Amino acid sequence: MSTPKIQLLSKEEIEYIHYSSIKILEEVGVKIYNDNALKLLYDNGCEVDFNRKIVRIPQSLVKEALSKTPSTIKLYGRSRSYDRIIGGDIVTFNPGSAALYILDYDRNEIRKPTSNDLVNLVRLTDALENIHAQSTALVVSDVPESIVDRYRLYIVLKNSLKPIITGAFTIDGIYDMKRMLEIVVGGEEELIKKPMAIFDVCPSSPLNWSEIVTQNLIDCAKFNLPIEIIPAPQLGATGPVTIAGSVAQHNAEFLSGLVMAQLVNPKTPVIYGGSPTVLDQRFATPSLGAIEAIMVVCCYTQIAKNYGIPTHAYLGISDSKIIDAQCGFESSIGIFLGVLAGVNVISGPGMLISENCQSLEKLVIDNEICGMALRLARGVKVDEDTLAIDLIKKVGPGGMYLAEKHTLKHFRSELLIPSEIIDRRDWKIWMDCGSKDTVKRAHEITSKILSKHKPEPLPIDVEKELDNFVKEILKKKC
Numbered sequence: 001m002s003t004p005k006i007q008l009l010s011k012e013e014i015e016y017i018h019y020s021s022i023k024i025l026e027e028v029g030v031k032i033y034n035d036n037a038l039k040l041l042y043d044n045g046c047e048v049d050f051n052r053k054i055v056r057i058p059q060s061l062v063k064e065a066l067s068k069t070p071s072t073i074k075l076y077g078r079s080r081s082y083d084r085i086i087g088g089d090i091v092t093f094n095p096g097s098a099a100l101y102i103l104d105y106d107r108n109e110i111r112k113p114t115s116n117d118l119v120n121l122v123r124l125t126d127a128l129e130n131i132h133a134q135s136t137a138l139v140v141s142d143v144p145e146s147i148v149d150r151y152r153l154y155i156v157l158k159n160s161l162k163p164i165i166t167g168a169f170t171i172d173g174i175y176d177m178k179r180m181l182e183i184v185v186g187g188e189e190e191l192i193k194k195p196m197a198i199f200d201v202c203p204s205s206p207l208n209w210s211e212i213v214t215q216n217l218i219d220c221a222k223f224n225l226p227i228e229i230i231p232a233p234q235l236g237a238t239g240p241v242t243i244a245g246s247v248a249q250h251n252a253e254f255l256s257g258l259v260m261a262q263l264v265n266p267k268t269p270v271i272y273g274g275s276p277t278v279l280d281q282r283f284a285t286p287s288l289g290a291i292e293a294i295m296v297v298c299c300y301t302q303i304a305k306n307y308g309i310p311t312h313a314y315l316g317i318s319d320s321k322i323i324d325a326q327c328g329f330e331s332s333i334g335i336f337l338g339v340l341a342g343v344n345v346i347s348g349p350g351m352l353i354s355e356n357c358q359s360l361e362k363l364v365i366d367n368e369i370c371g372m373a374l375r376l377a378r379g380v381k382v383d384e385d386t387l388a389i390d391l392i393k394k395v396g397p398g399g400m401y402l403a404e405k406h407t408l409k410h411f412r413s414e415l416l417i418p419s420e421i422i423d424r425r426d427w428k429i430w431m432d433c434g435s436k437d438t439v440k441r442a443h444e445i446t447s448k449i450l451s452k453h454k455p456e457p458l459p460i461d462v463e464k465e466l467d468n469f470v471k472e473i474l475k476k477k478c
Helices: 011-028 035-043 059-068 115-127 145-159 173-185 188-193 211-222 243-264 291-307 325-341 360-378 389-395 405-414 427-432 438-452 460-477
Strands: 030-032 047-049 054-056 073-075 084-086 092-094 101-104 109-111 164-166 197-201 227-229 270-272 277-280 285-287 312-314 345-347
Touching: 011 054, 011 059, 011 243, 011 291, 030 035, 030 243, 035 047, 035 054, 035 211, 035 243, 059 243, 073 197, 101 360, 115 145, 115 360, 115 438, 145 164, 145 173, 145 460, 173 188, 173 197, 173 211, 173 460, 197 211, 211 227, 211 243, 227 243, 243 270, 243 291, 270 291, 277 291, 291 325, 325 345, 325 360, 360 438
Parallel strands: 092 345, 164 197, 197 227, 227 270, 312 345
Antiparallel strands: 030 054, 047 054, 073 084, 101 109, 277 285
8 A cells, every 4th residue: 555745856856955965064064062062073073163163074974974873763652552663654743842832722812831731731642642742842931940841851751651752951951851761761771772752952043053952962862862953944044045955954954963963872863853934024933834844844854764864843833823724724734744745753733823832722623633644644545345346336326335344344444533623513413512613622622631531640659759859950950
């Protein structure tokens, strides 16, 4: 059975972009504000201007790094039923991360999130069948900034069985977050064997690596923690306005991070990620819902697959401020094209206002869109049984297939049965049931899940050790 795919680049164009990225790395270089990384690259044959902090990376190091990068990663949940393979054309959805705001349905306002908001979002995600992984999705406002990266992970670990996509905001955050994961999985060796979290690191376009992000990259590689490198060029601002130009720069930024990771620890698991945007020249605002941003994703995904590296993208995000038609079509286009491109990790369901706001109701709606996209990705099975020629002969012109065994056998596998978020009832029945729109239905589903779904808790001894460790962090940092 073949699966549908979208490919925007020819093989020749992929090679052209690759060698253009190599030219950028060799002739323009990247700026790295981290002395450890500068020394590492210098010692391994890069041309380094220590005063300007500019590094030019030779093609040979890129080729070597690509050859050492694993093509698949196994990501583990607290329960084996939630384990995920990251690679091939397998798609894993998780909520968009690090939102500064939440859309509060009851108060009808956008506000800063609290720890309780993140608990609710994590518990909701734990129950949604098409959202396969968790995310430290909100930057909560009721804990000190110095520990917010650790505290977000703490909330996720306490409230879900699913694997996690996360990231640190501080240099020492990686060490504490690693220890928290070790407590849950049973030690350092177990975490290496069964990683349950991917760590995001984000270079600053164009061609910049900050001190904190670079050190996070180095430390994750040292600890063999899976890394997601996420360049974020903005077409027309921090990247060329042309799609091909921004893809080439995006690729160069990723490759520079890949080289550092593989120099620190060969065979470090690395995912080729991205969060490209378009600068709307009319308002000087970033757009993640723009079709060109999604096209950049499709292009670099093809390049990553050509390298044999797992992929990530921020998709399913809307620039809208409310859950409306714009929200629906921007999110749907991103999710469907991401699935057709074979992006392995899609972060973004639930997000509004680009990457700035999360909505529980939108996450429930996006869960349904993700299910539809995954059904499309399964493609069409064509064989003697599914063609049903003998059945068509039997039923004949003017007949009915409803009572046939063939229908009973296949309808659940062939047809996606949507949740209550999709209304297909007769118009009069819909009216009699209150004429509820999609957002209202999503809110009711959200409330129902939060009132009934109880995530499986950590074992008592593990929970106690994790609680005590977080208390130590609070004493030390606050």
